[in-house]
Amino acid sequence: MRVLKIDNISKSYGKNQALDRLSLNIEKTNIFGILGPNGSGKTTILAIILGVVKQNSGNFQWFDNQENTQLTERIGALLEMPNFYPYLSLYKNLRISAEIKKIENPDEEIEKVLNEVGLIERQYSKYNTLSLGMKQRLALASVLLGNPEILILDEPTNGLDPKGIADVREILIDQAKKGKTIIIASHILDEVQKTCSHIAILKKGKLLKLGRIDEILKSEKTITISSDNIDELYELIVRSGLSKKTIKINNELIITLEDKIQAKDINEFAFKNNFILNKFEERKISLESEFLKIVD
């Protein structure tokens, strides 16, 4: 079931084109990562679907709801840095959010989410006395307030220490298990790889790649080989048409295979041409390497 349809959205700030005819769909229960270098339009698209920035053209639709109305109880979101009243306590800040979200038992709900993010002991502390990590946790508590179906998080692990990052990951995976749809924009590719089921990669407001993360990661196979006469083997592989790209580093070749070519085909090819390989290794592709390849 589709929860969000983004259709041809463009947005510019003066001469700067932040989004260029972006279209994508997000299905229920996806953990959807939006990736991209700085200025790629990640935050802008989140700001548009949350109603704080107006698009120049195109449309978006939540839950196939024509008017995008009555979404309050269904979406919890954090955009960029946590935004709270610094002179108010954590409790009062969340109380304001609870009133906005029309939550029926606000005190009960506030206690529940503060417990969930480990800030219950600080509920009467003023917001401006919190560390950056604690502020991020409070923002997460605010997102979880009212048990929304969809969580939207922009850089949710910003400012957190490794333990904090692991905690956030755990909370998100736990929420996903409860059937929530989660949309995350992040720079931390390792986190996205560990958490997300689907990704969209943006660059300069354009969608470069979209799909299931496991399919994107296995879409290109790469192997590393070495042999005694590496220069000759390099020339042969390049001319063979078996590889999309071959890079020689020291005494090794890193080969990105053509779509229909298997790793064993390279082994056979080398053998037929009288090369004895003393290293043959299939490379595990990280999201980081794939991301860099796509955006470069």
Next chain:
Amino acid sequence: MERLLKIELLKILSYNTFIILFGLTIGFYILFLLAGTQINLNIDQFDLKAFLRFPTVWQSVSYYSSWFFPLLSLVVILILGNEFNFRTLRQNIIDGLTRTEFFYGKLLIIVLISLLVTILLFVSAIIIGISFTGLSINFNVAGLKYIFSFFIQTIAYLTFALLISLLVKSVGASIVVFIGYFIFELIIRAYLSIFSLNFANYLPAKVFANLTPATSLSTIIADENIKLMIEKNTQLNTELSFNANLIVAFIYLIIFVLLSYQIIKNKDL
């Protein structure tokens, strides 16, 4: 409406700067009012206490109040500027408040503040009037229109502050622009008066100020002949009538509200 008011009160009732600014304004207002009623000058042909008797007291206290409560415009600038500064306006919208609800919330606070100071003015005028006229006299309500026009004046100043705050965003710059506008208009009015242009009477600050006109000096003249002479000579044909001025003020108020609403409705946050 109750929900929006609750949200706004949650935001401001624990905000020390708001409490201090509001408290100081009210405190100094009462202090200066009490001090003013104690002035006792015995000058022949002048009856200073006439300002403080019914029905003049309504106008006198309204005029006096109009010097104090525009200060509360700074409170509005501060409240709205903070929403931009802390980016809580954006967060409120993300949490599910509509832009229209956010705007209504701010309008409610403006009306509430205006209502509170108008009630204070009303109570002050009654106490002073009864003190100087005596309980035996049936207090005259003819001047009550000044209480109403003071209410409109306060809302007008505060909505003007709201509009400037929305346009400028930063608290400091908004205060400079707000005060700067009144100085600018003063210069423009002085310039227009050289050419005797009535247009000056329609400028916002002038219209708002005229909602609570100063009590005529003739009030304190004991001699009826001199009083009549002063009244005749001080009548300015160029000034708008009270009712016409009230209508123009209403128009400005509506323009400020509509412009502010359009800005909130269409601005990227």
